[in-house]
Amino acid sequence: xxxxxxxxxxxxxxxxxxxxxxxxxxxxxxxxxxxxxxxxxxxxxxxxxxxxxxxxxxxxxxxxxxxxxxxxxxxxxxxxxxxxxxxxxxxxxxxxxxxxxxxxxxxxxxxxxxxxxxxxxxxxxxxxxxxxxxxxxxxxxxxxxxxxxxxxxxxxxxxxxxxxxxxxxxxxxxxxxxxxxxxxxxxxxxxxxxxxxxxxxxxxxxxxxxxxxxxxxxxxxxxxxxxxxxxxxxxxxxxxxxxxxxxxxxxxxxxxxxxxxxxxxxxxxxxxxxxxxxxxxxxxxxxxxxxxxxxxxxxxxxxxxxxxxxxxxxxxx
Amino acid sequence: xxxxxxxxxxxxxxxxxxxxxxxxxxxxxxxxxxxxxxxxxxxxxxxxxxxxxxxxxxxxxxxxxxxxxxxxxxxxxxxxxxxxxxxxxxxxxxxxxxxxxxxxxxxxxxxxxxxxxxxxxxxxxxxxxxxxxxxxxxxxxxxxxxxxxxxxxxxxxxxxxxxxxxxxxxxxxxxxxxxxxxxxxxxxxxxxxxxxxxxxxxxxxxxxxxxxxxxxxxxxxxxxxxxxxxxxxxxxxxxxxxxxxxxxxxxxxxxxxxxxxxxxxxxxxxxxxxxxxxxxxxxxxxxxxxxxxxxxxxxxxxxxxxxxxxxxxxxxxxx
Numbered sequence: 001x002x003x004x005x006x007x008x009x010x011x012x013x014x015x016x017x018x019x020x021x022x023x024x025x026x027x028x029x030x031x032x033x034x035x036x037x038x039x040x041x042x043x044x045x046x047x048x049x050x051x052x053x054x055x056x057x058x059x060x061x062x063x064x065x066x067x068x069x070x071x072x073x074x075x076x077x078x079x080x081x082x083x084x085x086x087x088x089x090x091x092x093x094x095x096x097x098x099x100x101x102x103x104x105x106x107x108x109x110x111x112x113x114x115x116x117x118x119x120x121x122x123x124x125x126x127x128x129x130x131x132x133x134x135x136x137x138x139x140x141x142x143x144x145x146x147x148x149x150x151x152x153x154x155x156x157x158x159x160x161x162x163x164x165x166x167x168x169x170x171x172x173x174x175x176x177x178x179x180x181x182x183x184x185x186x187x188x189x190x191x192x193x194x195x196x197x198x199x200x201x202x203x204x205x206x207x208x209x210x211x212x213x214x215x216x217x218x219x220x221x222x223x224x225x226x227x228x229x230x231x232x233x234x235x236x237x238x239x240x241x242x243x244x245x246x247x248x249x250x251x252x253x254x255x256x257x258x259x260x261x262x263x264x265x266x267x268x269x270x271x272x273x274x275x276x277x278x279x280x281x282x283x284x285x286x287x288x289x290x291x292x293x294x295x296x297x298x299x300x301x302x303x304x305x306x307x308x309x310x311x312x313x314x315x316x317x
Numbered sequence: 318x319x320x321x322x323x324x325x326x327x328x329x330x331x332x333x334x335x336x337x338x339x340x341x342x343x344x345x346x347x348x349x350x351x352x353x354x355x356x357x358x359x360x361x362x363x364x365x366x367x368x369x370x371x372x373x374x375x376x377x378x379x380x381x382x383x384x385x386x387x388x389x390x391x392x393x394x395x396x397x398x399x400x401x402x403x404x405x406x407x408x409x410x411x412x413x414x415x416x417x418x419x420x421x422x423x424x425x426x427x428x429x430x431x432x433x434x435x436x437x438x439x440x441x442x443x444x445x446x447x448x449x450x451x452x453x454x455x456x457x458x459x460x461x462x463x464x465x466x467x468x469x470x471x472x473x474x475x476x477x478x479x480x481x482x483x484x485x486x487x488x489x490x491x492x493x494x495x496x497x498x499x500x501x502x503x504x505x506x507x508x509x510x511x512x513x514x515x516x517x518x519x520x521x522x523x524x525x526x527x528x529x530x531x532x533x534x535x536x537x538x539x540x541x542x543x544x545x546x547x548x549x550x551x552x553x554x555x556x557x558x559x560x561x562x563x564x565x566x567x568x569x570x571x572x573x574x575x576x577x578x579x580x581x582x583x584x585x586x587x588x589x590x591x592x593x594x595x596x597x598x599x600x601x602x603x604x605x606x607x608x609x610x611x612x613x614x615x616x617x618x619x620x621x622x623x624x625x626x627x628x629x630x631x632x633x634x635x636x
Contacts, residue, residue, distance in 0.1 A: 012613075019616055021623035093443055120514050121458070121507075122465050126410055129458050133450065137499060141438070141446050148439050172592035173509025181506030182454060189502030192490025196549070197437050199623065200630045232513075271591035274489035274615040276623075283616055290608040297592040298336055298601055305338035305516065305594075312517045 012287065016280040022199055024278040025254045027108070027159045030055035035106040037090055037143050038113030040067035042215030043165065046244030047110055048083065049075060054248065058083040059103040061096070061143075062113070090139030097146040105150045107158070108251060111140045112165040114183075116217065118225045121178040129179040136183035140164060140190065152201045162198070163206040163251050163258075164191055171209055171267040172300075175308065176229030192275055195256065204254040209264050210243045212236065228311050232304060254278060269293045329605065333598040339516055341596040342572040344425065344476045347372035352423045354407055354460055355430030357384040359532030360482065362391075363562035364427055369398040371566070376401040376420040378413070378460075379430070407456030414463040422471050425569060426464050428457045429482040431500075433534065435493040435542045446496040453500035457481060457507065469518045479515070480523040480569045481508055485553055488526055488585045489615075492626065493546035509593055512574065521572040525565045526582055529555035545629050549622050553581040572596060587611045 034051045038044040039060030048058050052075050060083055062068050068085040075083050086099035090113050100106070115135045117128050144162060151160050169177045170184025188207060195205040212218065214237045222230070243260055250258030256276045259268040269286050270293035277283045351368045355361040356377030369375045369392050377400055379385050385402035392400050403416035407430050417423070432452045434445045461479060468477055486494045487501025505524060512522040529535060529550060539547075561578050568576030574594045577586040588611035590604045 016616065019620045021616075021619045121462065121511060122469070122514065126458060126462055129462075130455060133455055133458075133503075137454075137503065138447060138450055141443065141450075141496065141499075145438060145443060145446075152439070170506065173506045173511070173513070175510060175513040178507050178510040178514065179458065181510045182458075182503040183506070185506030186450075186454065186499040186503035189487065189490045189498030189500070190495050193492060193495040193498045194438060194490070196490070196492040196622065196626055197439065197495070199626060267592065271589070272612055272615075273589035273591060274585065274618065276619050277616060287609045287613045287616070290612045291605045294590055294608045295605045297590070298333065298595060298605070300592060301338045301594045302336045304513065308513055308516060 013280065013284050016283045016287070020277055020280050020283050022195070022204070022276055022278055025159055025204065027161050027204060027252050027254050029108055029248065029252060031057065032107035032158075033057045033059065033104065034108040034110065035059045035061065035100070035103055035147070036110040036112055037061045038165075039110075040064060040071040042217060043210065043213055043240050043243050043247070044110070044112040045071050045074075046240035047112060047247050049078060049241070050244040050248045051108075052079045052081045052083065056108070059086065059106075060084070061086045061088055061090075061099055063087065063089050090142055091134050093142045093146065096142050100143075100146045100150070105154045106147050106160070107154070108161045108163065109144070109147045109151070110163045110165070110247070110251075111143050112163075113139060114165060116180045116221055118176040118180065118221055118229050120176055120226055124179065132179045132183050136180075137186045140187060144194070148198070151203055152198075157202060159254065160203045161206060161251050161254065162194065162203060163208060163247065166207045166209050168209050168211050168264055168267060170207075171264075171271045174229065175232055176226045188275070191256070195276060206251050206255055206258055208243070208247050208250060208258040208260070209268065210260045211238055211264060213238050213240055213243050215240055228308065231307060231311065266293050266296060270297045330598065330602050333601045333605070337595055337598050337601050339512070339521070339594055339596055342476050342521055344478050344521060344570050344572050346425055346566070346570060348374070349424035350374045350376065350420070350422065351425040351427065352376045352378065352417070352420055352464070353427040353429055354378045355482070356427075357381060357388040359534050360527065360530055360558050360561050360565070361427070361429040362388050363558040364429065364565060365400060366392055366395060367559070367562050367566050368425075369400060370396040373425070376403065378403045378405055378407075378416055380404065380406050407459055408451050410459045410463065413459050417460075417463045417467070422467050423464055423477070424475075425478045425480065426460070426468070427480045427482070427565075427569070428460050430456055431482060431484075431534075433497045433538050435497065435538060435546050437493060437543060438495040441496065449496040449500050453497070454503045457504060461511070465515070468520055469515075474519055476519050476521055476572065478521050478523060478569050478572065479511065480525060480565065482565075483524050483526050485526055485528050485582060485585055487524075488589045491546060492549050493543045505593070508574070512594060523569050523573060523576055525561075525568060525576045525578070526586065527556060527561040527565075527578045528553045528582060530561050531555060531557050545626060548625055548629065554579060584611050584614065588615045
């Protein structure tokens with residue numbers, strides 16, 4: 001039995017080495033143009049700093065000109081590079097298009113902007129639901145649509161990247177996250193389809209799945225989060241700088257799915273589904289361990305629904 | 318050596334029998350109120366026919382009053398049952414809320430409305446993208462939000478259902494479907510979160526994943542589909558609306574979270590089981606046992622698809 005497995009494994013690895021599509025590649029960022037939406041604070045700013053430290057030319061898009069100026073200052077102080085800043089709301093296609101035209105041809109588009117308001121759907125206003133869908137999902141379509149024509153027509157035929165900031169809430173839906181998870185799951189449908197549409201133009205799609213990250217937005221969200229959501233999600237956070245580095249590394253590898261910690265990696269394997277995988281090693285891990293991680297997923301649900309049941313029982317008392 | 322799996326499997330089955338959450342449930346529809354959005358044609362209408370013939374009280378919501386009248390007629394002719402009809406656009410919350418209040422307390426909500434316009438994002442107008450997101454995703458939020466309060470306060474505490482019509486394009490993104498897949502993937506995020514929020518009220522969430530289905534909507538879509546989408550989507554077959562409706566209804570009655578409609582759909586469901594709930598310990602066992610193989614098959618599909626995409630572009634360049 002052990003022999004069987006020992007024989008099977010190299011065959012699997014070899015098979016996957018030839019099968020995996022799209023092919024692996026490296027996307028350089030030094031001296032290339034990285035355009036980041038939601039780039040004035042949080043993860044977006046961290047990505048900007050990381051990319052700036054690696055010699056990329058940076059453009060930031062966000063709503064607030066003040067925050068953009070602060071971001072520009074802070075990057076200049078740390079890395080002595082000047083970033084271009086553009087104030088626009090991603091819900092306004094014309095403003096986005098104008099900013100992108102002004103910024104010039106983009107090599108790495110990081111669609112990172114996002115808003116989150118965590119609340120039971122029963123208690124959440126539909127205007128808030130609409131807000132999240134408009135910014136996180138429709139806004140991403142606006143940005144990509146504005147950037148695509150120039151990206152397709154770029155002169156240097158090096159590989160380009162479109163990276164989408166999802167979330168672990170885009171791998172599993174959680175109590176209180178109906179609207180937010182809907183938008184983040186949606187990004188994956190967009191990404192899987194988009195990759196098939198742009199592969200011919202040497203454009204490579206990545207989705208990043210960070211856990212809860214220490215950003216300015218998080219304190220606000222935590223204040224109003226339902227207690228049950230807090231219990232389920234826990235209190236662990238990652239630093240924005242860590243996410244920034246992991247994101248840039250993942251983009252440079254052209255990885256389709258970019259998890260940010262060990263739990264995220266297990267989630268990524270469990271939810272690999274029918275998504276592309278360029279790394280034959282990662283593909284082998286997925287094939288070999290998907291079953292184990294699905295089992296883990298079922299244990300996760302068992303724990304989750306147990307917590308929910310207990311919480312409701314306590315409330316009744 | 319063979320003993321190992323023979324011992325492991327029953328042990329795994331037993332373990333899963335105790336682990337699976339939420340617990341299995343049966344949701345009766347006879348004499349209960351089934352409310353179907355997008356119920357005047359296609360899959361929605363087929364669902365209405367079958368629910369009516371199984372003794373449910375049926376309400377249909379759709380945009381066109383004339384199509385609703387036709388649907389009402391056709392159900393009366395085939396099963397002698399009278400359905401209630403409500404004309405509203407799911408994008409209009411107040412119209413939806415009014416219809417739902419008029420219809421009365423709902424036991425089985427089938428959020429089935431959907432629009433689809435396949436096209437490369439580069440070529441597609443943003444109004445069409447917005448249309449699909451507004452109807453398929455935001456519209457579903459509108460409907461659920463309107464129904465939830467009444468469902469939570471219902472007098473008979475029997476199990477009720479909120480069923481969402483997704484698509485195989487909600488399990489895997491395909492060339493030409495950026496906006497459609499985005500809206501359908503979104504339904505899953507909504508469903509996974511919602512189930513946790515409503516389980517305490519004995520409300521059970523179901524997602525249905527049909528392949529291409531023979532409906533008036535599909536006929537329209539086929540006319541404008543990019544060639545490459547047809548080539549790639551051909552990997553899964555197509556189904557008749559009444560077969561899809563039967564699978565959907567059976568799935569709703571067993572409270573299944575994920576309801577595939579054909580064999581390819583079942584493989585897709587296992588491959589994409591991810592972190593979704595599974596009430597059936599048998600199904601859970603199949604998922605754990607076969608998700609690895611299904612992932613391998615999925616990687617083959619990617620190899621095949623990207624090969625087709627490459628070939629298609631190469632041919633186009635020659636011309």
